[in-house]
Amino acid sequence: MRRSAVVAASVLDQAASSLTNILVLVMAARVSTTAGFAAFSMVYLTFTVLLGLNMSYVGQAVVLERGDPAALASACRSAAAFTACASLVAGALLAAGGAAVGGRLGHTFIALGLVLPFVLLQDGLRYSFSALQQPHRALAADVLRLVCVVPALLLQPHHAAPARLVAVWGLSAVPALLAGLLLLRPLVRGATTQVRRYLRRGHLGMRFVVEFAVGNASSQLAVLGLGLFASPLAVGALRGATTLFGPLNVLFNSVNAFGPPVLGRLGGRRATTRAAAVLGCVLAGAGFGWAAVLYALPDRMGRQLLGATWQSASALLPATGSQYAVMALGTCALVTLRVLSPRATLSLQVVFSLVSVALMLGGYPLGGATGAAWGLAAGSALKAVAAWTRVARLGPAAEPVTGGDAQRSAAPLS
Numbered sequence: 001m002r003r004s005a006v007v008a009a010s011v012l013d014q015a016a017s018s019l020t021n022i023l024v025l026v027m028a029a030r031v032s033t034t035a036g037f038a039a040f041s042m043v044y045l046t047f048t049v050l051l052g053l054n055m056s057y058v059g060q061a062v063v064l065e066r067g068d069p070a071a072l073a074s075a076c077r078s079a080a081a082f083t084a085c086a087s088l089v090a091g092a093l094l095a096a097g098g099a100a101v102g103g104r105l106g107h108t109f110i111a112l113g114l115v116l117p118f119v120l121l122q123d124g125l126r127y128s129f130s131a132l133q134q135p136h137r138a139l140a141a142d143v144l145r146l147v148c149v150v151p152a153l154l155l156q157p158h159h160a161a162p163a164r165l166v167a168v169w170g171l172s173a174v175p176a177l178l179a180g181l182l183l184l185r186p187l188v189r190g191a192t193t194q195v196r197r198y199l200r201r202g203h204l205g206m207r208f209v210v211e212f213a214v215g216n217a218s219s220q221l222a223v224l225g226l227g228l229f230a231s232p233l234a235v236g237a238l239r240g241a242t243t244l245f246g247p248l249n250v251l252f253n254s255v256n257a258f259g260p261p262v263l264g265r266l267g268g269r270r271a272t273t274r275a276a277a278v279l280g281c282v283l284a285g286a287g288f289g290w291a292a293v294l295y296a297l298p299d300r301m302g303r304q305l306l307g308a309t310w311q312s313a314s315a316l317l318p319a320t321g322s323q324y325a326v327m328a329l330g331t332c333a334l335v336t337l338r339v340l341s342p343r344a345t346l347s348l349q350v351v352f353s354l355v356s357v358a359l360m361l362g363g364y365p366l367g368g369a370t371g372a373a374w375g376l377a378a379g380s381a382l383k384a385v386a387a388w389t390r391v392a393r394l395g396p397a398a399e400p401v402t403g404g405d406a407q408r409s410a411a412p413l414s
Contacts, residue, residue: 009135013126014253016142020149022246027153028165029240030307036104037309038236040162043108045239047119050090054120056212057205058083058198059127073191076128080184082198083124084117091116107163115170122177125184137183145176214350226364226372233312234369240306240313241320241373244294248287248324252331255279263339273391276336283328291321312369319373326381333387344390352383 025044029037058079065075095113098106122145129138152172156165198205226234263272295317302310337344356379363375 005136009139010130013135013139013142016139016146017123017126018246018249018253020142020146022243023146023150024153024169025239025243025246026305027150028162028169029236029243029309030304031153031156031158031160032162032165032307032309033159034233034236034308034312036159036162037240037307038233039105039108040165041236041239042105043112043162043166045235046094046109047112047116050116051120051123052212053209054083054086054124055127056208057203058124060208061203061205062127062131065131070191072131073188074194075197076131076184077188077191078194078197079128080121080125080181081193082195083121085195087117087120090120104162107161108166111163111166111170115167115173118173118177119170122173122180125177125180128184128188129180132187134183134187138180141176141180141183144179145173148172148175211346211349214346214353226361234364234372236309237312237316237369238373240309241316244305244313244317245287245290245320245324248283248290248328251283251286252327255283255331255335263335269340269394272339273336276332276391277388280329280332283332284325287325287328288321291317291324294321315370316373319370319377323373323377323380326377326384330380330384330387333384333391336391337387340391340394348383348387348390352379352386355379355382 025041028040028044032040062075062079065072091113093113094116095110098109098111098113100106101109122141125141126138129135149169149172152168153165156168197203226238263276295314297305297314299310299314302314306313334345334348337348356376359375359379360372361375363371363373363378365371367374
């Protein structure tokens with residue numbers, strides 16, 4: 001495929017995957033009670049963390065694979081096999097934990113454990129298609145996933161149990177999973193399967209897991225902990241407000257995926273920084289604009305989107321909108337550092353992700369879910385300021401990293 005077609009198919013695939021996640025939460029909110037959506041949100045948040053870990057440990061390592069077609073096919077086949085095995089183990093642990101907890105929340109975790117292998121492997125195939133320069137195949141499977149999950153959830157009765165919603169959501173991934181495996185099969189036929197390569201010390205994915213854990217999973221787990229030790233309803237409100245900003249997540253993911261190569265070709269530190277700053281301002285303006293649109297929605301339309309969760313989620317829109325605006329600036333700063341000084345991002349992620357978690361947990365006793373949301377916004381603002389300060393302090397020698405330098409920067413942790 002031509003490079004432009006590959007990029008277009010990749011962006012559309014990311015959009016289809018993100019749209020699926022948005023619609024799942026929206027429809028679950030519409031058919032659930034407030035307490036039911038809180039339980040669903042906690043379980044779906046757990047899935048989101050597991051999905052991110054798999055993306056970091058397996059997916060990002062696969063897309064960096066280089067070599068002859070046979071070696072690349074072997075890497076993709078091994079990635080799918082490892083994801084299948086790991087998801088079976090994780091699913092069994094989740095089901096056992098849910099059985100121990102019991103009640104509505106426990107039953108919902110049992111449902112997640114049973115369907116986890118289907119949904120995790122179906123999503124994981126996207127990275128093999130990307131490594132093989134076949135994103136249109138991933139797009140076909142993800143569109144089928146979207147087409148299956150929407151009517152499946154729409155057919156659920158009002159006030160459906162969260163465990164039932166999780167089971168329906170997971171089983172609706174089976175057609176897309178089968179389609180993905182059929183599309184992948186001719187590309188990896190005859191290749192060797194080496195699952196143990198993902199268990200070796202120094203595997204490249206370990207580095208990406210660390211960055212994900214401190215940059216994303218820590219805040220997700222903190223929200224989950226908030227529901228366990230404070231109020232599950234706060235999780236539903238935070239998750240509902242975040243769901244409304246799903247279109248911005250698509251933009252941020254596209255910047256992370258395609259920003260580094262584009263910025264790296266601009267020709268120097270000054271041009272790279274200027275372009276990233278302009279992009280950050282544009283995305284921040286989009287964040288504030290989208291927040292204003294949501295805030296102006298009549299309650300009737302809001303309830304059509306999120307059902308009973310709208311009332312609690314809408315109260316968080318000013319804080320969540322502010323968070324996404326400063327997240328836009330921070331995302332562009334971190335992408336700039338990844339291009340100019342790749343080793344500078346990990347320390348920022350570690351420190352300010354922990355700061356965000358502390359501010360969120362500290363904000364909850366002061367103002368409930370609203371205080372927690374403003375804590376997250378403050379943490380994102382501090383991270384953005386620190387990242388741009390680090391960009392400003394880069395010396396004149398800092399230039400876009402390419403070729404062999406980029407490979408050395410992505411060396412595995414020792």
